[in-house]
Amino acid sequence: MDDAARGKQAAARAAVALIDSGMRLGLGTGSTMAFVLDLIAERRARETLDVVGVPTSERTRDHAARLGIPLTDLDHVDALDLAIDGADEVATGTLDLIKGLGGALLREKIVQQAARRFVVVADEGKVVTRLGSHAPLPVEVVPFAHAATARAIAALGIVPRLRMDAAAPYRTDNGNVIYDCHGIDAAGAPAALQSRLLAIAGVVETGLFLGVTERAIIGRADGGSTEMLPG
Numbered sequence: 001m002d003d004a005a006r007g008k009q010a011a012a013r014a015a016v017a018l019i020d021s022g023m024r025l026g027l028g029t030g031s032t033m034a035f036v037l038d039l040i041a042e043r044r045a046r047e048t049l050d051v052v053g054v055p056t057s058e059r060t061r062d063h064a065a066r067l068g069i070p071l072t073d074l075d076h077v078d079a080l081d082l083a084i085d086g087a088d089e090v091a092t093g094t095l096d097l098i099k100g101l102g103g104a105l106l107r108e109k110i111v112q113q114a115a116r117r118f119v120v121v122a123d124e125g126k127v128v129t130r131l132g133s134h135a136p137l138p139v140e141v142v143p144f145a146h147a148a149t150a151r152a153i154a155a156l157g158i159v160p161r162l163r164m165d166a167a168a169p170y171r172t173d174n175g176n177v178i179y180d181c182h183g184i185d186a187a188g189a190p191a192a193l194q195s196r197l198l199a200i201a202g203v204v205e206t207g208l209f210l211g212v213t214e215r216a217i218i219g220r221a222d223g224g225s226t227e228m229l230p231g
C-alpha cells in the first residue's frame with residue numbers, strides 16, 4: 001500500500017468511528033470510500049451495527065452489496081443522518097470541495113443535500129489553499145449539443161475538456177458526459193463560478209461542494225488522521 005492509500009485508509013477508519021447503530025448513511029464514491037465500506041463491513045462482523053446506506057454510484061452499490069451492507073434509496077428514506085464521501089480537493093478554512101473525478105458528482109450532491117451531516121475523507125494530498133490548484137473541476141453536461149454547452153462554459157474563461165473513456169465520451173451513471181474544466185483557480189470566487197455554470201442550460205451539476213462540509217478527516221501515511229473543521 002502506498003502513502004496515499006495508507007492516508008485514505010486512516011481517514012476512513014476515523015470516519016467509520018462516527019457511525020452509530022440506527023443511522024441512515026450516504027455512501028460516497030471512490031477509492032477512499034472503498035476503505036469506508038470495507039471498515040463498515042468489518043464493524044458489522046464484530047458488533048451490532050444496524051445501518052442502511054444510500055450509494056452514490058453503481059460502483060459503490062455493487063461494492064456495498066458484495067459486503068452485505070443493507071442499501072436503500074432516497075425514494076424510500078426521507079433524510080440521511082450522515083453522508084461520508086471522498087474529495088479531489090479540500091480547501092483549507094472553508095472546507096469547500098472539488099469532487100467528481102470519479103464521475104459520481106451528481107448523485108453525490110443529491111445524497112449530500114439529503115444528509116444532515118456531511119463528512120469528507122481524504123488523504124493529505126487533497127488539501128489545497130485554493131480550489132483548482134491541482135484538480136480540474138468536473139462539470140456534468142447533458143449529451144444533447146454538449147459541444148455548444150462546452151463553448152458556453154469556455155466563455156466563462158475556463159478550459160473545458162471532454163472526459164473520454166477509450167475512444168468514446170465517458171458516460172456517468174446518469175447517461176451524461178463530463179467536461180473537466182481547467183483554470184478555475186483563476187476564474188474568481190467559486191460561488192460566483194458555480195452560479196454562472198448552473199445558469200448554462202446544458203449543465204446539470206458541477207463538482208463544487210461549497211459550504212456543506214461539517215468536517216474533513218485527513219488521513220496521514222503514518223496511519224493517523226487530522227480533523228479539519230470549517231472556519
Ligand SMILES: O=C(CO)[C@H](O)[C@H](O)COP(=O)(O)O
Pocket residue numbers: 028029030031032033085086087088098099100101102103104105108
Ligand atoms: O468525487 C468523487 C467521485 O465522483 C470522489 O469522492 C473523489 O474523486 C475522490 O476519490 P478518491 O477517494 O478515489 O481519491
